Amino acid sequence: MAIPELKVVAMPTGWLTVDRSSLVYARNYGQQVRIPVWSTAIVGADQKIVVDTGIHDPGWVSSFVCPCEQAPEERLERALKEYVGWNADDVDIVINTHLHYDHSGGNTLFRNARFIVQYTEWEYAGRPLPTQATFYQEFLIGREPLAWFRWHFVHGVADIVPGVRVLPTPGHAPGHQSVVVNTAEGVTVITGDCANCMENIVDGVPVGIVHETAAELASLRRIRQIADIVIPGHDPDVAPGSAGLRLPAAARLPHVEG
Numbered sequence: 001m002a003i004p005e006l007k008v009v010a011m012p013t014g015w016l017t018v019d020r021s022s023l024v025y026a027r028n029y030g031q032q033v034r035i036p037v038w039s040t041a042i043v044g045a046d047q048k049i050v051v052d053t054g055i056h057d058p059g060w061v062s063s064f065v066c067p068c069e070q071a072p073e074e075r076l077e078r079a080l081k082e083y084v085g086w087n088a089d090d091v092d093i094v095i096n097t098h099l100h101y102d103h104s105g106g107n108t109l110f111r112n113a114r115f116i117v118q119y120t121e122w123e124y125a126g127r128p129l130p131t132q133a134t135f136y137q138e139f140l141i142g143r144e145p146l147a148w149f150r151w152h153f154v155h156g157v158a159d160i161v162p163g164v165r166v167l168p169t170p171g172h173a174p175g176h177q178s179v180v181v182n183t184a185e186g187v188t189v190i191t192g193d194c195a196n197c198m199e200n201i202v203d204g205v206p207v208g209i210v211h212e213t214a215a216e217l218a219s220l221r222r223i224r225q226i227a228d229i230v231i232p233g234h235d236p237d238v239a240p241g242s243a244g245l246r247l248p249a250a251a252r253l254p255h256v257e258g
């Protein structure tokens with residue numbers, strides 16, 4: 001059977017105002033930046049797939065984490081309709097790169113989906129380091145949880161549908177995963193917060209919020225081995241509705257199978 005041609009579509013789902021040092025480890029302290037929160041649709045498979053679900057409530061985020069804005073058209077159900085013409089109820093699969101508030105906040109919008117997360121991340125979300133507790137707070141107590149049976153736990157690399165694979169990229173969070181999509185333009189990696197922006201990948205510098213620095217460095221190297229195109233989790237250079245950013249040739253490392 002021929003593998004269907006897949007496309008990825010980046011959708012903006014709100015904005016956070018943060019210190020730049022939280023994006024790129026120990027760089028640019030004291031510079032405030034407004035960064036997008038990306039969700040991504042994977043189009044063309046026989047199932048409709050969304051990677052990360054953004055924020056749930058900008059007021060909650062502004063109260064507990066950092067200043068947050070979300071225009072009405074940036075609500076994920078609206079963005080999905082605008083960029084790929086889907087209703088939330090049509091989505092079959094949601095992949096959460098990790099369970100921070102700005103990557104799983106919209107999960108309950110998807111009433112007919114199953115949710116794919118690394119089991120390690122699910123476990124960690126219930127007992128995070130104190131430095132990360134705020135980021136999981138909404139997931140744990142902020143709203144109606146998803147029914148247990150809707151979660152689909154994976155352990156390591158897993159093929160989700162032909163051409164779509166999840167790849168553990170721990171470091172930002174211990175159970176973090178990225179999503180690797182074979183597209184006509186090349187291998188696209190939806191990095192989640194393994195890379196907040198291209199600078200993390202090109203310079204091999206961790207994100208500013210890290211659970212384990214050595215693991216994060218290894219995950220960034222892995223992305224440089226396999227990616228032609230990337231959608232970093234909060235990169236302002238990704239255009240809304242686009243398929244991401246092409247990795248500069250200088251950032252690539254020799255490909256290793258596995």
Ligand SMILES: [Zn+2]
Nearest residue numbers: 098100172193
């Ligand atoms: Zn995160």
